[in-house]
Amino acid sequence: MPVISERFDDLGSDGKPARLGIMGGTFDPIHTGHLACAEQAREAYDLDAVVFVPAGNPVFKKDRAVSSGADRLAMCRLAVLSNPAFDVSAVEIERGGDTFTVDTLRQMRAHYPDNVELRFITGADAVYNIVKWRESAAIADLARLIAVTRPGYVLSEERRALIAAHGRFVIDYLEVTALAISSSDLRARVREGKSIRYLTMQRVLDYIQKHGLYREKGAGGCVEGAR
Numbered sequence: 001m002p003v004i005s006e007r008f009d010d011l012g013s014d015g016k017p018a019r020l021g022i023m024g025g026t027f028d029p030i031h032t033g034h035l036a037c038a039e040q041a042r043e044a045y046d047l048d049a050v051v052f053v054p055a056g057n058p059v060f061k062k063d064r065a066v067s068s069g070a071d072r073l074a075m076c077r078l079a080v081l082s083n084p085a086f087d088v089s090a091v092e093i094e095r096g097g098d099t100f101t102v103d104t105l106r107q108m109r110a111h112y113p114d115n116v117e118l119r120f121i122t123g124a125d126a127v128y129n130i131v132k133w134r135e136s137a138a139i140a141d142l143a144r145l146i147a148v149t150r151p152g153y154v155l156s157e158e159r160r161a162l163i164a165a166h167g168r169f170v171i172d173y174l175e176v177t178a179l180a181i182s183s184s185d186l187r188a189r190v191r192e193g194k195s196i197r198y199l200t201m202q203r204v205l206d207y208i209q210k211h212g213l214y215r216e217k218g219a220g221g222c223v224e225g226a227r
């Protein structure tokens with residue numbers, strides 16, 4: 001059984017410096033925006049691997065239904081199949097309870113040797129609120145952040161300064177291809193019977209159809225214990 005990820009549990013075990021990108025999200029469902037920004041972050045910061053980590057119970061999304069962890073995990077796995085530098089980690093879904101990034105980073109830091117640098121990839125909308133995350137100052141000590149641009153979300157110089165002052169955050173701001181794609185929009189399109197072709201990987205689309213996801217209002221499944 002892998003601890004973190006099937007493909008990359010041994011990263012750094014040869015003693016060579018390595019960089020691991022960690023792409024956290026709800027991924028309900030994973031879409032091309034997520035994949036493109038992970039790929040562009042991998043390229044820009046010379047990451048050896050990027051692991052997608054679907055949140056078990058996303059704390060900032062308690063006001064809505066979230067699909068089961070099993071479905072979101074399965075869709076992420078299908079989405080990364082064609083990229084040898086990508087993998088998926090089930091750690092947050094297996095952990096249960098509310099999902100906090102600090103716990104995941106601690107688990108990863110404990111697993112990987114010191115020659116593996118952790119880089120947490122997140123979008124401008126998520127980074128905007130990072131000062132409100134559980135033990136956010138500790139996050140700053142565990143990982144360097146890659147904040148990718150996202151259409152519709154502006155991180156002003158004032159906000160960046162506020163974030164920097166809050167902890168000892170080291171944040172690399174990366175401009176990525178602007179793709180105004182969101183999981184909310186994909187869910188709404190499926191519910192309305194519209195096409196989501198090309199907005200996510202074909203394998204993910206097939207999974208959504210086969211399992212009848214997002215067809216009903218408030219879609220997905222359970223609010224509580226999203227596993």
Ligand SMILES: Nc1ncnc2c1ncn2[C@@H]1O[C@H](COP(=O)(O)OP(=O)(O)OP(=O)(O)O)[C@@H](O)[C@H]1O
Pocket residue numbers: 024025026027028033034037121122123124125126148149150151179180181182183184185
């Ligand atoms: N199109 C995009 N471009 C850049 N970053 C993105 C994009 N979509 C999502 N992200 C980032 O990916 C991470 C995970 O996003 P998440 O799974 O919440 O998807 P989402 O599309 O924002 O979902 P929802 O619409 O349900 O809120 C977040 O850090 C978010 O900022």
Ligand SMILES: O=C(O)c1ccc[n+]([C@@H]2O[C@H](COP(=O)([O-])O)[C@@H](O)[C@H]2O)c1
Pocket residue numbers: 023024025026027053055058059060061099100101102122126132133134
């Ligand atoms: O740790 C926290 O307090 C925390 C609060 C909000 C969001 N996050 C993480 O940020 C990532 C993006 O979250 P979301 O809700 O936009 O999908 C995902 O990995 C979440 O677990 C983490």
